[in-house]
Amino acid sequence: MSFPQNAVxxxxxxxxxxxxxxxxxxxxxxxxxxxxxxALLISTVGISQTQPPNIDxxxxxxxxxxxxxxxxxxxEWSTSNECTAIVNQFAVTKxxxxxxxxxxxxxxxxxxxxxxxxxxxxxxxxxxxxxNGGGQEGGISYTEEFPDSLVGWYKYAPANSDSxxxxxxxxxxxxxxxxxxxxxxxxxxxxxTRFSVALCxxxxxxxxKLSLFFSSxxxxxxxxxxxVGSTLFIDNISFVNAPQGIDEAESERTWTVYPNPVVGExxxxxxxxxEANIEIIDVTGKLVKKERINEMNHKIDVNQLVxxxxxxxxxxLDNEVLRTGxxxxxx
Numbered sequence: 001m002s003f004p005q006n007a008v009x010x011x012x013x014x015x016x017x018x019x020x021x022x023x024x025x026x027x028x029x030x031x032x033x034x035x036x037x038x039a040l041l042i043s044t045v046g047i048s049q050t051q052p053p054n055i056d057x058x059x060x061x062x063x064x065x066x067x068x069x070x071x072x073x074x075x076e077w078s079t080s081n082e083c084t085a086i087v088n089q090f091a092v093t094k095x096x097x098x099x100x101x102x103x104x105x106x107x108x109x110x111x112x113x114x115x116x117x118x119x120x121x122x123x124x125x126x127x128x129x130x131x132n133g134g135g136q137e138g139g140i141s142y143t144e145e146f147p148d149s150l151v152g153w154y155k156y157a158p159a160n161s162d163s164x165x166x167x168x169x170x171x172x173x174x175x176x177x178x179x180x181x182x183x184x185x186x187x188x189x190x191x192x193t194r195f196s197v198a199l200c201x202x203x204x205x206x207x208x209k210l211s212l213f214f215s216s217x218x219x220x221x222x223x224x225x226x227x228v229g230s231t232l233f234i235d236n237i238s239f240v241n242a243p244q245g246i247d248e249a250e251s252e253r254t255w256t257v258y259p260n261p262v263v264g265e266x267x268x269x270x271x272x273x274x275e276a277n278i279e280i281i282d283v284t285g286k287l288v289k290k291e292r293i294n295e296m297n298h299k300i301d302v303n304q305l306v307x308x309x310x311x312x313x314x315x316x317l318d319n320e321v322l323r324t325g326x327x328x329x330x331x
Contacts, residue, residue: 050144052124052212053077055152055237057105060094074105078136080121083129087112091120091216095233099153099192104235107216109159109226117226120216122234138175139209146170146180146200146207148309148326149283152237153192159227163187166214168199170207179207185218186232194285198309199239212237240326255314261328266300268293268314276322281311305329 053076060072065085072094073079079092095106107120121127125136156164164186172179180200216232219225256269268278270293278300280289291300293314307330314323 050142051238052210053140056101057094057098057103057235058101060103074122076140077105077122077124078127079123080118080127082127084112084118089118091118092122097155097233099235101235104233106231106233107164107214108231109162109217109228111228117217117219117228119219119226120232121214123211123213125211125213136211136213139169139171139211141208142170142210143206143208147239149196149198149240150182150184150212150237151194151196151240153194153235154186154189155192155233156186156189157229157231158188159229162227162230163218164214164216164230164232165218166197166212168197168213169211170200171209171211172207175209192233192235196240196283196285198283255323257312257314257323257325257327260325261330262302263330264301264303266302266327268298268300270296274316276314276316278312278314280305280327281313283309302329 054074057074059075061075062070063073063081063085064070065088067086067088069085069088071081071085071090073081073092074094081090081092084091089110089112091108091110093106093108095104096102097106098104105122107122109117109119112118123136125139128135128137150166150168154164158164166184166186168180168182168184169178170180171177182197182199184195184197186195214232214234217226217230219227256267258267258269270276274293276293278289278291278293278298279287280300280302282288288305288310289300289302291298308328310327310329312325312327313321315321
């Protein structure tokens with residue numbers, strides 16, 4: 001799939017599932033242990049990292065629709081409700097089934113009329129509702145360096161073989177250029193599951209806007225391709241960034257984890273004798289390695305780990321988090 005630089009065509013990569021037999025104007029209204037680890041990584045490293053808006057979906061606003069109906073929207077997000085409110089149907093709703101906190105966002109693909117189906121969509125861009133397929137345009141302001149990754153939590157119940165997806169676009173040159181594009185497919189997950197996707201590994205510099213998009217179905221609803229009933233929940237999303245390379249969150253105790261990046265063997269050192277466990281977690285949230293640290297200079301073989309970015313956490317024997325950080329493995 002290519003992404004032309006023309007602004008209108010470029011943004012059509014997002015026009016999945018919005019089609020109504022009328023023309024509407026453009027719309028501009030727009031938590032637990034591993035989450036705590038990610039929050040610690042973001043907040044204690046001392047990096048001021050711009051985050052997407054309302055990342056825990058705790059804040060909602062009431063919108064008056066085009067036929068004097070009302071519905072709720074996640075604050076500072078646009079949704080496909082803007083396009084389907086005219087028929088008094090809503091694919092995006094507030095849910096009390098949250099990964100943490102009080103709410104998450106729920107998206108469900110539904111049958112609109114005839115063969116037309118409407119995907120549940122949320123985006124930081126502006127929804128465009130048109131008769132023969134809509135889409136999104138632009139995004140919110142984002143002028144920092146590109147983050148390392150997007151992380152968050154999801155649940156997904158697909159209909160048939162459907163899959164949900166997210167796309168992350170950083171735009172520049174007055175939205176004419178897609179400086180960075182990343183796509184993440186989300187598959188069946190009955191329980192809250194952590195996702196993580198690396199962003200812009202080869203991109204340099206910064207962008208002007210961020211278009212962050214989630215859809216309950218991959219198929220184009222306007223063509224009858226989306227699967228009715230596919231339901232996606234999203235909660236607690238955030239960017240993780242380490243602009244100096246690999247930054248680590250400091251704990252109250254003095255632990256040293258080196259080298260970083262690591263090739264072959266990782267050293268974990270503590271200045272005073274203390275037993276603990278170290279866990280290494282991959283970008284999907286899977287625990288890939290766990291070892292007991294029972295000496296002042298412990299060595300860990302990482303030759304079996306594939307190249308990539310991992311999270312590690314050192315825990316005391318009573319499960320207190322002593323240190324957390326990011327680890328780059330180059331076997």
